Amino acid sequence: MAQETYSPWHTVRTTALREMQIISRSRAVIFTLVILIVATLGMIGFFTWQANKDDAAAAGDSVAVVGVDTQSLSAAGLDPQGAADRAEAERLVRDGDVKAAVVADGTTWDVISDGFPSGSVMDAVEAVAQAQSQAEALQNLGIDPAEYAAAAPQIQVNAVDVDGDEGAEEQFIRQLTAFISLMVMIFTVITFAAQVGSRVTEEKSSRVVELVLASVRPMDFLAGKILGNLAYGFIATAVILGAGALGLNFSGLLDGVPFDWSILPIMLIAWLLGMLFFSALYAAAGAMVQRTEDLQSTQMPILLLIMASAYVPAFGWTSTSETWMQVCSWIPPLSIFAAPLTWAAGDLTSLQLGLSFLLSLAATVLVVWLAARIYRRSILNNGRVTKWSEALKGARA
Numbered sequence: 511m512a513q514e515t516y517s518p519w520h521t522v523r524t525t526a527l528r529e530m531q532i533i534s535r536s537r538a539v540i541f542t543l544v545i546l547i548v549a550t551l552g553m554i555g556f557f558t559w560q561a562n563k564d565d566a567a568a569a570g571d572s573v574a575v576v577g578v579d580t581q582s583l584s585a586a587g588l589d590p591q592g593a594a595d596r597a598e599a600e601r602l603v604r605d606g607d608v609k610a611a612v613v614a615d616g617t618t619w620d621v622i623s624d625g626f627p628s629g630s631v632m633d634a635v636e637a638v639a640q641a642q643s644q645a646e647a648l649q650n651l652g653i654d655p656a657e658y659a660a661a662a663p664q665i666q667v668n669a670v671d672v673d674g675d676e677g678a679e680e681q682f683i684r685q686l687t688a689f690i691s692l693m694v695m696i697f698t699v700i701t702f703a704a705q706v707g708s709r710v711t712e713e714k715s716s717r718v719v720e721l722v723l724a725s726v727r728p729m730d731f732l733a734g735k736i737l738g739n740l741a742y743g744f745i746a747t748a749v750i751l752g753a754g755a756l757g758l759n760f761s762g763l764l765d766g767v768p769f770d771w772s773i774l775p776i777m778l779i780a781w782l783l784g785m786l787f788f789s790a791l792y793a794a795a796g797a798m799v800q801r802t803e804d805l806q807s808t809q810m811p812i813l814l815l816i817m818a819s820a821y822v823p824a825f826g827w828t829s830t831s832e833t834w835m836q837v838c839s840w841i842p843p844l845s846i847f848a849a850p851l852t853w854a855a856g857d858l859t860s861l862q863l864g865l866s867f868l869l870s871l872a873a874t875v876l877v878v879w880l881a882a883r884i885y886r887r888s889i890l891n892n893g894r895v896t897k898w899s900e901a902l903k904g905a906r907a
Contacts, residue, residue, distance in 0.1 A: 525734025577614035702743035710796030
């Protein structure tokens with residue numbers, strides 16, 4: 511019988527599919543993803559509710575009225591109801607039948623409420639008072655209000671940024687979206703990259719890996735593990751970000767605000783780089799220990815590196831023009847998450863973002879190469895825990 515030819519691609523694909531099946535059966539991972547989706551949609555729903563509540567309150571505040579034309583208050587967005595006198599108006603406020611009361615006594619208008627009046631009520635009443643004052647002034651001067659309105663110039667007031675940036679709102683929305691996306695991405699990178707390290711250690715401690723590596727090459731097996739977690743994590747992250755994008759679209763929060771949805775592919779590219787970088791390190795960390803209980807000792811430097819990469823955008827998302835944030839946008843792995851945020855804020859050009867990604871890619875390739883050598887040298891070592899200094903020294907040999 512002819513011996514079957516070994517296929518590296520078959521090993522990688524089979525291992526990757528197996529890893530995806532194992533992850534899909536992990537309740538902890540599924541629960542984490544569900545929590546992230548619910549939290550993302552929940553935040554969007556909360557902000558939508560707040561916005562709609564404020565709009566509804568501004569458009570329908572009920573007020574009792576004494577001595578003021580109810581039609582003018584209604585035109586200002588209030589819900590007026592007449593009261594016989596001040597005493598009745600105050601009673602309606604105390605009983606909670608109305609939110610406030612407007613009592614006019616000559617040129618003095620009192621806005622009565624239980625506590626300080628809301629800003630929406632005060633703004634509406636002040637606008638009506640000014641309009642009535644202007645109308646009475648024109649009448650006293652014998653000027654026809656229609657002629658006055660026709661003669662008055664229509665002055666247009668524009669808000670202009672001193673730096674010439676007229677899309678400040680759009681820029682902020684894009685920057686905020688990048689920041690929220692990055693926080694989700696960092697969380698999923700931690701989740702799925704750590705899965706690689708845990709799986710490597712589990713297979714080593716149970717000696718399953720010894721049986722597997724008797725028939726396949728270590729590098730092919732490792733590549734399959736990383737690609738399987740990467741593929742599943744990429745799909746999960748895309749689903750979470752897509753759910754958030756759809757939630758924003760249907761919520762109406764971005765109505766009237768032009769938004770560049772091309773930022774989402776940029777975020778996913780950053781996720782791929784981060785996942786490859788850290789999953790390779792976690793795989794090496796998993797191969798350096800014999801028992802799962804010892805995994806924390808080798809994972810701690812990686813976790814600190816991820817935390818540093820997360821804290822940079824967390825603390826610098828509103829300071830992307832600062833020197834320290836600009837520097838972090840060029841130093842891998844900090845730049846993997848810092849550069850997209852700096853670009854979204856307009857403080858990094860598309861060309862600079864591409865160069866930063868290329869630098870991160872080069873660093874990622876180097877890390878994957880080192881991690882693969884550490885994995886190959888350590889995966890069958892059943893002795894004491896290997897230190898990072900020893901592993902790196904051996905990988906360079």
